[in-house]
Amino acid sequence: MATxxxxxxxxxxxxxxxxxxxxxxxxxxxxxxxxxxxxPKELRLTKLDDEIFDDLSKSFPEIMQEPYEKLIKLDEDxxxxxDGKERWRKFIEAYEKxxxxxxxxxLIRTDAKEEYGEINTIFVTRMQFYAIEIxxxxxxxxxxxxxxxxxxxxxxxxxxxxxxxxxxxxxxxRKKKK
Numbered sequence: 001m002a003t004x005x006x007x008x009x010x011x012x013x014x015x016x017x018x019x020x021x022x023x024x025x026x027x028x029x030x031x032x033x034x035x036x037x038x039x040p041k042e043l044r045l046t047k048l049d050d051e052i053f054d055d056l057s058k059s060f061p062e063i064m065q066e067p068y069e070k071l072i073k074l075d076e077d078x079x080x081x082x083d084g085k086e087r088w089r090k091f092i093e094a095y096e097k098x099x100x101x102x103x104x105x106x107l108i109r110t111d112a113k114e115e116y117g118e119i120n121t122i123f124v125t126r127m128q129f130y131a132i133e134i135x136x137x138x139x140x141x142x143x144x145x146x147x148x149x150x151x152x153x154x155x156x157x158x159x160x161x162x163x164x165x166x167x168x169x170x171x172x173x174r175k176k177k178k
Contacts, residue, residue, distance in 0.1 A: 020104075023105075024106055045134055052134050071112065072113065073112075091127065106124055
């Protein structure tokens with residue numbers, strides 16, 4: 001008979017942690033691709049976007065004050081302070097039965113104007129990600145990121161086309177030499 005799982009005494013298994021990290025990175029990549037293709041104000045992340053946005057406004061009125069500096073640049077120390085942790089825990093728990101994977105780990109950009117990167121990314125729960133990104137999208141705070149993602153995609157496409165033309169040119173030269 002299997003013993004009952006005790007989360008308080010569970011060990012962190014490296015393989016499981018790696019799998020969570022891979023999922024978090026994949027989620028970030030999908031979201032960045034969405035920001036590239038869809039104007040943020042049109043982007044819906046869940047069926048409950050309206051509820052989550054309203055709840056965030058009530059639960060964290062200080063981050064919803066114009067000019068939205070606390071949403072544009074996240075303060076990880078504040079979020080992970082004892083008070084911040086307790087407030088976020090209450091917020092997150094309200095979605096336990098409403099949002100799939102509500103407590104999974106996700107990566108979020110600390111500065112809404114920049115892309116994901118080593119110094120611009122922190123680890124949060126999926127509900128924190130949803131709440132912050134829904135607010136950023138609705139308030140137009142991800143518009144610069146949208147434009148940045150589109151420019152990057154265009155550069156990447158141009159690079160691929162250039163590489164393809166170079167390969168075709170090299171192939172033609174090889175055929176001529178034969």
